[in-house]
Amino acid sequence: MELLRASIITIGDELLIGQVIDTNSAWMAQQLNLVGITVSRRVAVGDEWNAIWSTLDEELEKSDIILLTGGLGPTADDITKPLLCEYFGGKLVSDPKVLAHVTYLFEKVLKRPMIERNIRQADVPDVCTVLHNRNGTAPGMWFEKNNKIVASLPGVPHEMKGLMSDEVIPRLLQHFQPPVIVHRTLLTAGIGESFLAERINAFETSLPAFIKLAYLPNYGMVRLRLSASGYDKETIEKIMEEQFTLLQEQVADVLVTNKDESMDQVVARMLLDRRETLGTAESCTGGYIAQLLTSVAGSSRYYLGSIISYDNQVKKHLLDVPDSTLESEGAVSEATVIQMVKGALAALKTDYVIATSGIMGPDGGSSRKPVGTVWVAVGNQDEIITQQFHFRFDRRRNIELTATNAFNLLRKFIISRGTEKTNSH
Amino acid sequence: MELLRASIITIGDELLIGQVIDTNSAWMAQQLNLVGITVSRRVAVGDEWNAIWSTLDEELEKSDIILLTGGLGPTADDITKPLLCEYFGGKLVSDPKVLAHVTYLFEKVLKRPMIERNIRQADVPDVCTVLHNRNGTAPGMWFEKNNKIVASLPGVPHEMKGLMSDEVIPRLLQHFQPPVIVHRTLLTAGIGESFLAERINAFETSLPAFIKLAYLPNYGMVRLRLSASGYDKETIEKIMEEQFTLLQEQVADVLVTNKDESMDQVVARMLLDRRETLGTAESCTGGYIAQLLTSVAGSSRYYLGSIISYDNQVKKHLLDVPDSTLESEGAVSEATVIQMVKGALAALKTDYVIATSGIMGPDGGSSRKPVGTVWVAVGNQDEIITQQFHFRFDRRRNIELTATNAFNLLRKFIISRGTEKTNSH
Numbered sequence: 001m002e003l004l005r006a007s008i009i010t011i012g013d014e015l016l017i018g019q020v021i022d023t024n025s026a027w028m029a030q031q032l033n034l035v036g037i038t039v040s041r042r043v044a045v046g047d048e049w050n051a052i053w054s055t056l057d058e059e060l061e062k063s064d065i066i067l068l069t070g071g072l073g074p075t076a077d078d079i080t081k082p083l084l085c086e087y088f089g090g091k092l093v094s095d096p097k098v099l100a101h102v103t104y105l106f107e108k109v110l111k112r113p114m115i116e117r118n119i120r121q122a123d124v125p126d127v128c129t130v131l132h133n134r135n136g137t138a139p140g141m142w143f144e145k146n147n148k149i150v151a152s153l154p155g156v157p158h159e160m161k162g163l164m165s166d167e168v169i170p171r172l173l174q175h176f177q178p179p180v181i182v183h184r185t186l187l188t189a190g191i192g193e194s195f196l197a198e199r200i201n202a203f204e205t206s207l208p209a210f211i212k213l214a215y216l217p218n219y220g221m222v223r224l225r226l227s228a229s230g231y232d233k234e235t236i237e238k239i240m241e242e243q244f245t246l247l248q249e250q251v252a253d254v255l256v257t258n259k260d261e262s263m264d265q266v267v268a269r270m271l272l273d274r275r276e277t278l279g280t281a282e283s284c285t286g287g288y289i290a291q292l293l294t295s296v297a298g299s300s301r302y303y304l305g306s307i308i309s310y311d312n313q314v315k316k317h318l319l320d321v322p323d324s325t326l327e328s329e330g331a332v333s334e335a336t337v338i339q340m341v342k343g344a345l346a347a348l349k350t351d352y353v354i355a356t357s358g359i360m361g362p363d364g365g366s367s368r369k370p371v372g373t374v375w376v377a378v379g380n381q382d383e384i385i386t387q388q389f390h391f392r393f394d395r396r397r398n399i400e401l402t403a404t405n406a407f408n409l410l411r412k413f414i415i416s417r418g419t420e421k422t423n424s425h
Numbered sequence: 426m427e428l429l430r431a432s433i434i435t436i437g438d439e440l441l442i443g444q445v446i447d448t449n450s451a452w453m454a455q456q457l458n459l460v461g462i463t464v465s466r467r468v469a470v471g472d473e474w475n476a477i478w479s480t481l482d483e484e485l486e487k488s489d490i491i492l493l494t495g496g497l498g499p500t501a502d503d504i505t506k507p508l509l510c511e512y513f514g515g516k517l518v519s520d521p522k523v524l525a526h527v528t529y530l531f532e533k534v535l536k537r538p539m540i541e542r543n544i545r546q547a548d549v550p551d552v553c554t555v556l557h558n559r560n561g562t563a564p565g566m567w568f569e570k571n572n573k574i575v576a577s578l579p580g581v582p583h584e585m586k587g588l589m590s591d592e593v594i595p596r597l598l599q600h601f602q603p604p605v606i607v608h609r610t611l612l613t614a615g616i617g618e619s620f621l622a623e624r625i626n627a628f629e630t631s632l633p634a635f636i637k638l639a640y641l642p643n644y645g646m647v648r649l650r651l652s653a654s655g656y657d658k659e660t661i662e663k664i665m666e667e668q669f670t671l672l673q674e675q676v677a678d679v680l681v682t683n684k685d686e687s688m689d690q691v692v693a694r695m696l697l698d699r700r701e702t703l704g705t706a707e708s709c710t711g712g713y714i715a716q717l718l719t720s721v722a723g724s725s726r727y728y729l730g731s732i733i734s735y736d737n738q739v740k741k742h743l744l745d746v747p748d749s750t751l752e753s754e755g756a757v758s759e760a761t762v763i764q765m766v767k768g769a770l771a772a773l774k775t776d777y778v779i780a781t782s783g784i785m786g787p788d789g790g791s792s793r794k795p796v797g798t799v800w801v802a803v804g805n806q807d808e809i810i811t812q813q814f815h816f817r818f819d820r821r822r823n824i825e826l827t828a829t830n831a832f833n834l835l836r837k838f839i840i841s842r843g844t845e846k847t848n849s850h
Contacts, residue, residue, distance in 0.1 A: 019650070
């Protein structure tokens with residue numbers, strides 16, 4: 001079976017000097033995979049004529065579909081459009097529909113006068129199909145050559161996303177008849193990657209050839225993904241289901257979820273199912289847990305708010321952590337996080353509270369409490385449980401680890417009290 | 426002048442199905458640029474023998490330095506090590522130093538028994554120089570061939586970072602004598618990319634050939650970057666300084682900072698300089714502003730905490746927003762954010778407070794208050810100012826835009842009150 005292969009080319013010097021992180025191509029890859037198109041390469045190149053040209057040559061050798069992002073802005077360093085025009089042997093012509101759209105955006109939305117550069121954004125190669133960009137001024141472009149597709153999209157994430165969903169994916173499905181790709185993912189916690197690999201070794205070696213197993217270790221948890229591809233959707237899904245059930249049986253004792261979701265999403269779903277609410281009292285995570293939860297639409301149904309007590313005065317005044325506790329035990333202590341849970345339960349009036357306090361680094365450590373020392377408490381009106389962690393990473397990762405482990409602690413807390421809670425509802 | 430070129434190859438199926446966002450290569454590119462090495466390409470490939478092999482072939486044609494990350498774990502889908510061993514014609518041998526380090530990590534840090542797979546992590550090709558990975562079990566590998574360098578690093582971010590800083594960068598500097606690259610960056614706010622381009626067009630065309638100008642538009646702000654490279658450091662820096670001064674003069678009225686820093690870093694620096702403190706009362710940003718501030722070490726000197734009032738009950742009880750205001754004006758209103766500032770100033774006892782309330786989408790909009798409607802207030806004990814925004818993007822971007830614009834509003838608030846404040850200190 002021949003795979004339908006795509007290459008993603010991202011264009012921009014800012015990618016090569018590391019000034020921006022490329023989030024576009026991960027999103028694009030997800031969308032392509034969902035419809036059975038395999039991304040075989042992602043290449044980032046600078047705003048350089050020859051580099052873009054030769055990369056196009058190379059990727060057209062390797063892939064059936066080339067998606068480009070970036071380099072479509074109105075300034076001199078944006079050269080993707082004239083380059084593609086020359087590459088496909090066309091000439092630039094003003095597109096009346098695009099011009100009307102650009103004019104509309106300037107008059108009604110941006111409320112700024114248009115200048116020559118903006119008018120030029122409506123110029124498109126006469127050898128492409130223009131893709132309507134409802135979110136911005138730079139149109140997408142669709143070229144066909146020897147049954148291969150080259151599509152060019154702006155680098156601004158929400159413009160690229162709109163064009164992918166509205167134009168690129170539907171057109172690709174129409175043009176090609178891609179194979180089905182099925183992924184099934186589960187998340188484990190509390191077992192190392194090597195041990196997991198030992199345990200499921202026999203399972204892995206007995207997998208049918210068209211199913212691949214991947215390990216994605218992250219933050220003390222390991223995600224396992226089975227991927228199958230082929231043209232007979234029914235058969236593939238049936239065999240995948242059998243294999244995924246087998247895999248779940250092998251890891252039942254360490255299984256967190258059999259969906260492709262993160263630890264915070266698992267907890268959010270539990271809260272939603274149980275119609276219960278969560279609040280947080282964050283010190284060392286400084287709002288990271290709150291923003292993880294609120295980054296999901298609809299989170300207001302289970303997440304009510306947080307008291308971020310970065311400073312000890314805030315711990316005292318808003319969470320009633322006594323001076324004596326802060327002095328004798330310190331802000332990073334079991335006694336402090338327990339009181340933070342109590343204080344936040346009283347202030348926020350939620351069913352559960354997560355509290356965190358720790359030393360995230362790189363400064364602030366001591367021999368008794370080195371960088372990475374973290375106390376987490378979770379609880380409700382009836383009970384509070386705590387856990388101490390010793391993370392050994394950089395600030396960012398220590399914060400992320402604290403959040404993930406705090407969610408895991410709350411997950412276990414809710415499960416262990418599941419029967420009573422369900423009864424009391 | 427011949428540039429010293431590097432390619433970064435990231436390995437892993439998870440990159441091609443979009444399950445993880447590649448943050449490694451942006452960081453690596455930054456480090457390489459700082460020492461005058463130009464990253465000319467970044468390529469992501471899957472865990473596939475032939476794909477990795479041919480990508481190595483191709484990148485060795487184009488670049489002097491090839492850095493690989495990923496595929497060094499202990500499981501079957503990690504094939505980078507045997508592949509590199511074969512590619513460079515070596516054989517795998519157990520390295521006693523690496524074995525001692527892996528054993529130490531398992532015994533003292535991970536506190537788990539070692540299994541065969543872990544012992545195999547100490548196997549290295551006998552044709553490479555082993556790079557010590559102080560943060561993990563997978564060693565880095567350094568190969569030389571025809572005066573070109575291939576170095577392989579683990580994909581785990583903090584392990585990769587340690588190896589880059591400890592081993593790869595110092596060795597590259599020793600091996601090559603790279604040209605100097607100088608970047609100077611400034612940030613503007615309140616002017617569109619096209620207008621800016623019109624304004625500095627003459628400046629841009631008169632730049633010396635070895636200096637490049639790039640526009641990096643983002644969230645209503647435009648970053649401008651000048652990049653120069655060459656071997657005569659003193660001359661380059663002198664001319665760069667002159668040009669950067671000229672550029673600053675051209676954008677003086679819209680200049681936010683002449684450093685490569687984000688809007689929140691600008692505000693953090695202002696607070697630190699003035700020894701003043703900030704608190705936040707976040708509704709629609711849900712902790713995003715707090716975690717931005719606290720992601721920086723030392724932020725506790727100017728950031729004391731937040732009341733995240735995602736739910737209206739929290740706005741009432743902890744920020745004293747009256748029922749009547751919430752009922753007549755709604756949670757997304759000028760009156761609400763003004764009271765949120767007052768309430769948070771009283772509760773958190775900071776010099777300044779930022780308050781946000783808005784509809785981030787995709788749900789929750791109405792015809793009177795569509796998705797993207799946001800009220801921001803900033804103030805101190807003496808005065809509170811507000812601004813309304815209408816963002817038109819997805820949830821994530823609406824949140825980020827709110828945060829950046831809130832920081833910008835606070836920046837202007839502090840500047841406009843600068844003289845008095847300085848006097849009162």
